[in-house]
Amino acid sequence: MQNVMEVTGLRVAYSGREAVHGVALPVARGMVTAIVGPSGCGKTTLLRTLNRLSELTPGCRVSGEIRLDGDDCLGMDPVQLRRRVGMVFQRPNPFPMSIRENVLYGVKAQGVTKAQHDQILESSLRKAVIWDEVKDRLHESALALSGGQQQRICIARSLAVSPEIVLMDEPAGSLDPRSTAKLEESILALRGDYTVVIVTHELGQAHRISDNLAFMYAGHIVEFGTTKQLFEAPRETATRDYLSGGLVTLPADDDLADLVRGGVAVR
Amino acid sequence: MTVYGGDATAAPTTSSARRFRLPAGLDEARQHPESLVYALPLAVGIIGLFVSLLAVVSNATDGIMSALLVLLGLAQAAAVAVRRARTGSLDRLGVGLALLPLVTGLLNALMPVWTFGYDLNGILHRTVFSGPALFVFATAISALSIRRLLVAAPSGQDLALGAVFMGPILLAVMGFLFVLVGIVVNGASKFQLSMLTTAWGQIPGQNAYNVGYLNNILGTFLLIGLTLLFAILPGVGAGVFMSEYPGRLARVINFCATMLRGIAIFIIGAAAIGVVHLADAFDSNSFLSLLLRGGWDDGTRIQAQRGSFVLAAFFMAMLVMPIIARLTEEGLRSVPREMREGSVGLGATDGYSLRRILLPWAAPNVMTALILAGAEAAGALAVIWFMASVGQHGVNLFSSVTDLDFAVFASIYGPRPYYDTMLENQDVGALLLLVLTISLTLIAMLLQRRFAKRYRGSITA
Numbered sequence: 001m002q003n004v005m006e007v008t009g010l011r012v013a014y015s016g017r018e019a020v021h022g023v024a025l026p027v028a029r030g031m032v033t034a035i036v037g038p039s040g041c042g043k044t045t046l047l048r049t050l051n052r053l054s055e056l057t058p059g060c061r062v063s064g065e066i067r068l069d070g071d072d073c074l075g076m077d078p079v080q081l082r083r084r085v086g087m088v089f090q091r092p093n094p095f096p097m098s099i100r101e102n103v104l105y106g107v108k109a110q111g112v113t114k115a116q117h118d119q120i121l122e123s124s125l126r127k128a129v130i131w132d133e134v135k136d137r138l139h140e141s142a143l144a145l146s147g148g149q150q151q152r153i154c155i156a157r158s159l160a161v162s163p164e165i166v167l168m169d170e171p172a173g174s175l176d177p178r179s180t181a182k183l184e185e186s187i188l189a190l191r192g193d194y195t196v197v198i199v200t201h202e203l204g205q206a207h208r209i210s211d212n213l214a215f216m217y218a219g220h221i222v223e224f225g226t227t228k229q230l231f232e233a234p235r236e237t238a239t240r241d242y243l244s245g246g247l248v249t250l251p252a253d254d255d256l257a258d259l260v261r262g263g264v265a266v267r
Numbered sequence: 268m269t270v271y272g273g274d275a276t277a278a279p280t281t282s283s284a285r286r287f288r289l290p291a292g293l294d295e296a297r298q299h300p301e302s303l304v305y306a307l308p309l310a311v312g313i314i315g316l317f318v319s320l321l322a323v324v325s326n327a328t329d330g331i332m333s334a335l336l337v338l339l340g341l342a343q344a345a346a347v348a349v350r351r352a353r354t355g356s357l358d359r360l361g362v363g364l365a366l367l368p369l370v371t372g373l374l375n376a377l378m379p380v381w382t383f384g385y386d387l388n389g390i391l392h393r394t395v396f397s398g399p400a401l402f403v404f405a406t407a408i409s410a411l412s413i414r415r416l417l418v419a420a421p422s423g424q425d426l427a428l429g430a431v432f433m434g435p436i437l438l439a440v441m442g443f444l445f446v447l448v449g450i451v452v453n454g455a456s457k458f459q460l461s462m463l464t465t466a467w468g469q470i471p472g473q474n475a476y477n478v479g480y481l482n483n484i485l486g487t488f489l490l491i492g493l494t495l496l497f498a499i500l501p502g503v504g505a506g507v508f509m510s511e512y513p514g515r516l517a518r519v520i521n522f523c524a525t526m527l528r529g530i531a532i533f534i535i536g537a538a539a540i541g542v543v544h545l546a547d548a549f550d551s552n553s554f555l556s557l558l559l560r561g562g563w564d565d566g567t568r569i570q571a572q573r574g575s576f577v578l579a580a581f582f583m584a585m586l587v588m589p590i591i592a593r594l595t596e597e598g599l600r601s602v603p604r605e606m607r608e609g610s611v612g613l614g615a616t617d618g619y620s621l622r623r624i625l626l627p628w629a630a631p632n633v634m635t636a637l638i639l640a641g642a643e644a645a646g647a648l649a650v651i652w653f654m655a656s657v658g659q660h661g662v663n664l665f666s667s668v669t670d671l672d673f674a675v676f677a678s679i680y681g682p683r684p685y686y687d688t689m690l691e692n693q694d695v696g697a698l699l700l701l702v703l704t705i706s707l708t709l710i711a712m713l714l715q716r717r718f719a720k721r722y723r724g725s726i727t728a
Contacts, residue, residue, distance in 0.1 A: 053608055083614030093605035095624060096724035105623070106613030143724040154609070161614060 004029040004164055004195050005050070005073075005085075010064035012042070012049050014057060019045045021219040022064065027165065032187065032196045034210035034227065036203060038248070042219040043199045047167050050197065051085035052078045068164065083110060085165045086158030090173040092150035094142035094157075099134050102142045102153055106161040120160050127193070128156035129186035148179025152186055159194065166190070168198040172205065184209050203243060207231060215239045217248060301353035302418045308342040309412035315339050315405030316434060320441045322398030329380065332397045336372030336404070340365045343408050346415070364411060368404040371397070406434035447701075454698025462695060467674075467685065468659040476688045480699060482658035486576070486669040487645050487703065489662055493580030494587060494644040495637055502588045502640075503633060506595025507621065524589040532586060532649040539582040540653040543574045561667045563660035572667035574654025579668035583650050587640035594636035598629025631718035638711035642704045648672040657685045671700040 005027035012020040020042045027033050035043045048054040049062055055078065066073035073081050083106075094102050103121050112120070121138070125131040130152040134145070142153050151171055158166050168187070172180040187209050190196055200206050206213060206227065213227040215238070223230060223239040234240045241248045315335055322328045343365035347358045375397045382391040410430040417423025465479025505524060509517050546559040551571035556562065561575030602625050610620040626633075648655075651668050657677050658669030675696040678689035689696075 051612065053612055056608065056611065079614055079616055082612055086614075087608070087612035089605055089609065089612075091605055093603075093609040095606065095609065096628075096722060105610070106615065109610075109613060109615035109619045109623075141724055157613065 002029065003027055004069060005197075006065075006067045007046075007050070008065045008067075010046070010049065010066065011062070012045050012054060013061045014045075015059035019219055020049070023216075023219075023221045025214055025221060025224065027195060027197055028212055029195055030192050031211040032191055032198060032209055033212045033214065034206040035197070035199045035214045035216055036201075036206050036242070037216035038242070039201075041216045043216045044169055046216070047169055047197060047199050048087075050165070050167055051082050051087055053082070053087060083161055084163055085167060086161065086163035088151070088154050088158055088166060088168040088171050090170040092147055092154055092174070094145070094150045094153055096141065096143060098139045099142045099145070099153060100138040103156050103160050105157060110161060124156040124160040125153075127159050127186075127189060128152045129182065129189055130156060146179065148175050148182055151175060151179070151183055155183075155186060159190075163194070165195045165197060168196060170199055170201060173201065180205070203245065215242060217242070299418055301350055302416050304346045304349040305412040305415040308339070308346050308408050309416060311335075311339050311342040312405045312409035312412060315401050316409065316437070319398050319402035319405060320437055322394045322401070323438070323441050324445050326392045326394040328398070329392070329394050332394060332401065333372045333376040336368045336375060336397065336401055339401075339404060339408060340367070340369030340372060343368070343412075346412070350415070358415070360411060361415070364404065364408050368401075368408070371400045371404070375400075402434065402438065406431060409434075450694050450697045450701055453694035454696075454701075457692050457695050458698065462692075466659065466661075467657060467689065469684070476684060478688055478692060480671065480674060480696060482662050483669055483671045483674040483696070484699065484703075485662040486658050487671050487700075489576055489664075490580055490583065490651075490668065490670050491641040491644045493576060493664075494583040495641060497581055497584035498588045498591055498640060499637065501584075502591025502636070503595050505588070505592035506629075506633075507599065507626075509592065510596045510599035511617070511621065511625070520592075524592050527585060528589040528593075532647055533652075535582050535586055536650045536652050536654075539574065539578060539650065542582075543578060543654060546571075557665040561665050563666060572654075572656060574651065574668050575665050576662075576668045577664050579651045579654055580644075583644045583647065586647055586650055587643050590640050590643065591633070591636040594632045594639075595629055598632030599625055601632075602628045627722040630722045631715045634714050634718050635711045638707050638714070642707045642711075645670065645700065645704055645707070646672060648676060652676075657681060671696050671703065675700065 003026045005025075007023065007025040007027075009022050009024065010020060011018060011022050023046060025033075025035075025046070035046065037043050045054060050066065050073075052062075052073070054060050054062065062074060064074075068081070068084060073085075086106075095105060097105070100121060103124050104117055107117065107120055122131065122135075125134060130149060133149060134153070142150060145153065155166070155168075155171070171187075172183050175183060184205065187196060187198070191211075198206075198210065210227045212225070213230045214224045215222045215230065215234075215236075217238055223234060223236045225235075230239060231243055234243065238248045318328050318331065318335055322332070343361060347361040347365060350361070351357055375393060378393050378396070380393055382393070410427045413430055414423055414427035417426060462479045462481075463484065464481055465477050466482040467479055468477050469475070470477055505520050509521050509524075543559050546553075546556045549556045551557075551560070551562050551569045556571055557569070558575060559578050561572040561578070562569040563572065564570075606624055606628070607620065610624045611617075615623070651670070651673060654668050655673040656667040656669055657674060658667070660666060662669070674689070675693055677685050678693040678696060680686070681689070
């Protein structure tokens with residue numbers, strides 16, 4: 001199968017206020033799919049719904065369909081889903097434990113036998129391109145690492161449970177440029193073995209690391225295609241405006257404008 | 268008269284030319300020389316504050332009380348008058364604050380030194396009235412004077428506020444020291460090391476008594492231990508439930524915890540004695556009687572008592588359970604959202620997250636809760652009041668409950684031979700209890716830091 005995940009007609013509302021208005025998103029296996037869009041457009045909500053973390057927020061309602069390898073995600077046990085779809089957050093959130101315990105947290109939670117622990121630890125840290133930096137201090141607290149290192153530990157932690165998809169919510173959002181470069185390096189290293197869906201604010205980053213790109217605006221996915229296509233020949237004027245760094249303008253007679261106005265008010 | 272603004276280029280040189288700089292407020296006050304006169308009521312106010320605090324401990328201040336009140340009023344009146352003459356504006360608040368101490372001072376001078384009779388079941392010295400009055404007026408006048416003195420500086424308002432806060436704090440510290448010093452001085456002077464190793468009781472064959480607190484100390488520890496044993500699971504469980512499973516049942520538990528904290532401790536003690544009486548119909552040798560009433564073997568048969576350690580601890584647990592539940596809940600609620608989501612996002616079940624992330628994070632709170640609960644159990648006399656004995660027949664699960672608390676009570680109001688031999692030592696028992704509870708609290712503070720570092724990776728609690 002080409003696509004590991006298929007999202008169709010997904011709607012997400014918080015306490016009756018709809019934030020995502022029926023979106024469709026195919027996630028290609030082994031590739032990096034980026035979601036970009038202005039703040040508040042619903043991209044983080046969409047991402048958090050893909051492994052049903054959005055359900056932790058009281059008052060959240062989800063409808064539509066998400067299929068992971070054909071399985072109905074919204075119908076399955078959420079714990080099971082989260083074991084198959086991992087998450088890396090905007091702010092590095094290592095647990096107050098040693099580096100080793102952090103990486104093996106999910107592994108132990110799922111009851112993987114002890115014999116495999118060392119091997120999983122090393123391979124996950126290598127895949128997140130942090131093994132060389134931490135291999136001599138695996139028993140030290142993960143909180144002593146720098147922000148960039150912590151974030152790569154978090155990536156290693158989510159890789160350790162061998163998920164089918166890794167979701168990343170602006171993973172470089174709180175990192176300096178040098179750490180960001182390292183992080184992008186580790187994301188690129190995942191391509192092929194893992195499927196990554198990443199939300200990012202930084203267009204340059206989306207350009208550098210993603211294969212496919214979705215532009216989201218006001219709760220809709222306005223345009224989806226390969227990154228190259230969206231950056232070089234976007235179909236929608238809104239996509240062109242946003243990706244070229246300008247203000248998004250919606251012509252009065254545009255179909256999209258009607259669509260957006262139907263969902264939320266646009267000035 | 269004000270010299271604000273002026274030449275922009277000249278301003279920096281004038282300030283740097285001074286040899287030493289006054290604090291900002293006083294610096295500004297210079298530009299309002301008429302406000303300096305408020306230094307007078309401020310000075311008298313500060314003296315008045317300290318004298319009124321001394322009145323808490325001793326009525327020897329009575330000799331200067333009336334004079335000081337009048338002086339305070341006069342100083343304030345003088346400041347108001349000077350301000351009026353210089354600026355033409357009348358400080359109405361100042362006038363009010365000048366009149367009050369003047370009138371109070373005169374009334375105090377006219378008042379009899381001792382108040383007898385009326386509805387007062389005893390006698391009152393007049394410093395009971397003049398002390399608080401002086402305290403309030405001195406605080407208010409000091410605060411107002413600081414405000415007027417630093418009239419041109421906005422931070423003067425904050426300093427004046429500081430005076431308003433400082434007065435009551437000093438009073439509280441004074442009251443605390445008054446109690447503490449009394450117990451420590453009297454207790455330490457009577458204390459003998461043998462009191463820690465001797466239990467109170469008749470010396471066999473003599474009409475004399477051993478004086479000591481051994482059984483009361485052991486009893487306190489047994490009571491604390493048993494209470495925590497009974498309270499920890501339901502307490503932590505209720506805390507977890509209130510924080511992690513919000514819903515109708517959580518609200519009910521929350522309500523119960525609040526109510527349990529809200530009812531008078533005495534009611535718990537009354538309920539406990541009701542349960543003790545359930546065993547009245549049973550033989551003193553039976554298990555139920557031992558469990559509820561407790562007893563001691565006088566050599567021929569078991570003598571029933573009025574309440575065992577087990578029963579007392581059970582009711583004590585009711586008292587401390589809400590503390591544990593609340594602090595556990597608070598600890599769990601302080602778990603950062605990223606930490607919860609990080610755990611859940613890795614496919615951890617709720618139970619696994621609770622065990623590996625949430626409860627360790629809440630551990631400093633739970634630790635504190637347990638130690639505070641222990642201190643509470645050691646100090647809540649009302650729960651065991653009806654049940655306790657002075658503990659001369661030993662300490663075990665089924666013996667009559669006793670602790671330091673009750674020893675202090677009994678040495679003042681207790682049964683005859685105990686009262687006769689222990690009255691002079693009452694402060695020793697209080698001192699021991701004080702040392703015990705203060706050490707528990709100190710341990711709680713230290714452990715909280717350690718646990719926060721260990722389980723949260725930071726030193727913030």
